[in-house]
Every structure is written in structure tokens, then in C-alpha cells.
Amino acid sequence: MKTLLDIKQLTFAYAQQPLLQNINLTIDAGQVGCLLGPSGCGKSTLLRLIAGFEQPQSGTVMIDHLQVTGDHHMLPPQQRQVGMLFQDLALFPHLTVQQNIAFGLQHLPQEQRRQRTAELIQLCRLQKLNTRHPHHLSGGQCQRVALARAMAPKPKLILLDEPFSSVDRGLQSEMAQEVKSMLQADGSTALWVTHSLEEAFAVADQMGVMLNGQLLQWGTPVELHDQPASPDVIRFLNQANLINGQLNPESRLDTVLGTFDLCNADQFMPGDILQIGLSKHLLQVSTPTEGSKAIINKCIYQGGHHVLTATLTNGDQVQLFHHQSIPVGQSIQLKVSNPQPVLGFAIS
Known part of the structure; x- marks a missing residue:
């Protein structure tokens, strides 16, 4: 299977305070990787490094065999073909559902832009909502619009930063499975950050536990559940x-x-x-x-x-x-x- 994301020995410090230490992980094309960890452990910082919003002290990030970070080289965010779904979704309130989804497709001819937007409206089940504005949508509907917008340019990698942090706990697993099915249907590869065990086990093909800036273990959900690599992983998973x-x-x-x-x-x-x-x-x-x-x-x-x-x-x-x-x-x-x-x- 083709490796889409490959991170090696990634280290990052802010104001001489180490935040990430020697992070190593890979995600295969078409799979969803999940990073678990408590608030402040470095999960969101890692996403920012992958997206190109921050520069590490050392280590490399490869996306689809292209080095985007490392060896004093840093590709600008707009050239990395990375989409991002933020915690607050960041939908444009003055644009309709259809216009929000099409926002990142301005570089395409009008017909291709229309076709891709229609394809995602169908995939994300937004057919009856395409002319509505975000303030007329439910939380779950806004999630689907934000996901469709992130997928629209067909990025090589999609980063999801705790997308369901504001969703009731009982709905997290159901919504997570729904989003994963959309990602799979579009052939997307994703790295998903969460602090919810239920959410991670619902979507992850590969997953890891972060604590104090260190990735303690990276493997399949079964491996982490059945063969935890340290007492800290055992304590966090609570299994x-x-x-x-x-x-x-x-x-x-x-x-x-x-x-x-x-x-x-x-x-x-x-x-x-x-x-x-x-x-x-x-x-x-x-x-x-x-x-x-x-x-x-x-x-x-x-x-x-x-x-x-x-x-x-x-x-x-x-x-x-x-x-x-x-x-x-x-x-x-x-x-x-x-x-x-x-x-x-x-x-x-």
C-alpha cells in the first residue's frame, strides 16, 4: 500500500520550550489516522507543522513522497495540497452552502467547479440545503458543509482538528463514522486529532497516543488495545x-x-x-x-x-x-x- 504521509524525527519548540519530540508516523493512502491525547499534549501543533503554519527545529514531513518540511526546506502551505477542517468550522456566514463548498475551486473552469460542487453536495447529503446560509443549518449539517469544502480541491491529505469537540458525546461516534464514510467515498487520506476514545476507535485505521509532546505508540486500534506499549498508553486508553x-x-x-x-x-x-x-x-x-x-x-x-x-x-x-x-x-x-x-x- 502506498504511503501518503511520512513523518520522521519531527521536533518543535516554542520560546525554547519543547512541544514535540521526535515524532514518527506514517499513514497509507486512503486511510484515516487518529491522534489521541489530552489537551496541550501537542496534537494540534503537529497538524500546524504538517500544514506548513509552523516550522520545526528538525525532522521531515513527506506528503505523497514530496518533502514539504525538512533540511532547512519548507514548502508554503498553499503548495502542500493539504485541506484542513478546524474546530470552529470557519464557514463563511455570508455565503450559501453551495458557495462555501465552491470557495476553494476558483482556479477551475466554471463547468468543472459546478460539477465538483454538485458531486460533494450529493456525497455529503446536502441537496436540500445548498441555498441556505450557515446560520440556518444544524451543527451536524455545518460539519458536513465544512468537510465538503475541505475535500473540494481534492487535497492529498485532510487534517481534522477535533471536529466534534462541541458535539454531544453520544453523537460523536455516529457522526465520526458518517464523516469517515464520506472521506472513503471520495478516496481521501486524513489525519484526525481528538481526545475522544469513542471517536478514535470509530474511525481509525491507524492511531496513536500522544502525551507531553511524545508519540508513545502508533499502530492499528487492535494493536493499541491488545498490545499497549507502555503504562501511560494503558492509563490513557483505560481499557x-x-x-x-x-x-x-x-x-x-x-x-x-x-x-x-x-x-x-x-x-x-x-x-x-x-x-x-x-x-x-x-x-x-x-x-x-x-x-x-x-x-x-x-x-x-x-x-x-x-x-x-x-x-x-x-x-x-x-x-x-x-x-x-x-x-x-x-x-x-x-x-x-x-x-x-x-x-x-x-x-x-
Whole structure:
């Protein structure tokens, strides 16, 4: 598959304060990449570097095998063939839907401009709205107009900066899937920035977690969910529990939840204190005669299941899902179903 976006060792500082450190990622043509991270971690700054609004201290950005940034070379934003969908959408209030979409097509002959605009109005389901102005549209309709405008010139890459930050959480996943289907139908490649796990897992072909200006992991959603590369990724994704243990002479990790095989046991010495991540779905309430003791701290109903928070005998806190309510303060037994080899992490 053809690589469309290739970023290598990208570093950026502002007023001598480092904001991005050695960022490496690739996105294949026709795919959607998602960057996850808390506010202030550098996600939007990375988009600005790709678009050409900022210049990095070092590193390269390649778009469709053309170097647009690097080696003291910086291609102007208007020559990068990059479209951008901003948080505030930035629609022109005095222009109609049709005029907003056609705004970036002034360089085309009139007939081609008309055809491309009509194509996007159809693709984004705006047929009955093309003569309306933005203040007569719903939030979701404005999102579709802004996306159509970004796609109109057929840029090689579209950057989306938290496009659903103002949308109700329950609608984020649905709207994200809708936007992804439009991008795919138009053959677009995109880098999508968000702090919403639900949104990212709904659209990403590849995704990564950023924290304090560093890209901690970049891979498929399945890889990040099933094989998180660090405790920080585990904490951010909140899909697994961090459990402490000690490596025994057989290079297996002894924990209060049992003994586990490690994928990377050769990196450690017997006696080392390590952490592992165990998916919340692997923890089960067991019969009184098996498993490890824990005390229930919280029990929250989440529609169809309860989320239990419990404290293990060594003080570690874990979360798991259970079909029925268990009173706070009650003692239970926990076991791990179908344990697989896991990555061990040194405790810093």
C-alpha cells in the first residue's frame, strides 16, 4: 500500500520550550489516522507543522513522497495540497452552502467547479440545503458543509482538528463514522486529532497516543488495545488494569492474580518488580474457593452491565465488568480468564 504521509524525527519548540519530540508516523493512502491525547499534549501543533503554519527545529514531513518540511526546506502551505477542517468550522456566514463548498475551486473552469460542487453536495447529503446560509443549518449539517469544502480541491491529505469537540458525546461516534464514510467515498487520506476514545476507535485505521509532546505508540486500534506499549498508553486508553508483580526464577511474573508468562521476560532479571496490563474483560468474579481476594469500592450500572472497582490484597485497584450489582465493602474472589503472555514494564 502506498504511503501518503511520512513523518520522521519531527521536533518543535516554542520560546525554547519543547512541544514535540521526535515524532514518527506514517499513514497509507486512503486511510484515516487518529491522534489521541489530552489537551496541550501537542496534537494540534503537529497538524500546524504538517500544514506548513509552523516550522520545526528538525525532522521531515513527506506528503505523497514530496518533502514539504525538512533540511532547512519548507514548502508554503498553499503548495502542500493539504485541506484542513478546524474546530470552529470557519464557514463563511455570508455565503450559501453551495458557495462555501465552491470557495476553494476558483482556479477551475466554471463547468468543472459546478460539477465538483454538485458531486460533494450529493456525497455529503446536502441537496436540500445548498441555498441556505450557515446560520440556518444544524451543527451536524455545518460539519458536513465544512468537510465538503475541505475535500473540494481534492487535497492529498485532510487534517481534522477535533471536529466534534462541541458535539454531544453520544453523537460523536455516529457522526465520526458518517464523516469517515464520506472521506472513503471520495478516496481521501486524513489525519484526525481528538481526545475522544469513542471517536478514535470509530474511525481509525491507524492511531496513536500522544502525551507531553511524545508519540508513545502508533499502530492499528487492535494493536493499541491488545498490545499497549507502555503504562501511560494503558492509563490513557483505560481499557486495562495495571498490576504489580515480581519476576520469579522461572522468568514468570508472580502477582496476586496469579502467575503470568511475559513476552519480553529476557529483558528482566529474576526478582525485578514489574507491571503488566490486564484487560478489564479478562477479570471475572469467581467462586469462593478459587481466585484472589478483593474488596468492592464502587459498583456503577452502565446499562446491561455493572462496572466494579475493587482493591486487591496488595493495594492495587482494578476494574472489571459484571452482570449484577455487588455491594460496596463486600469481599469477592477474582480470577483471570484465558491468560495470555503479556508485556512486562519496569516500574520507574
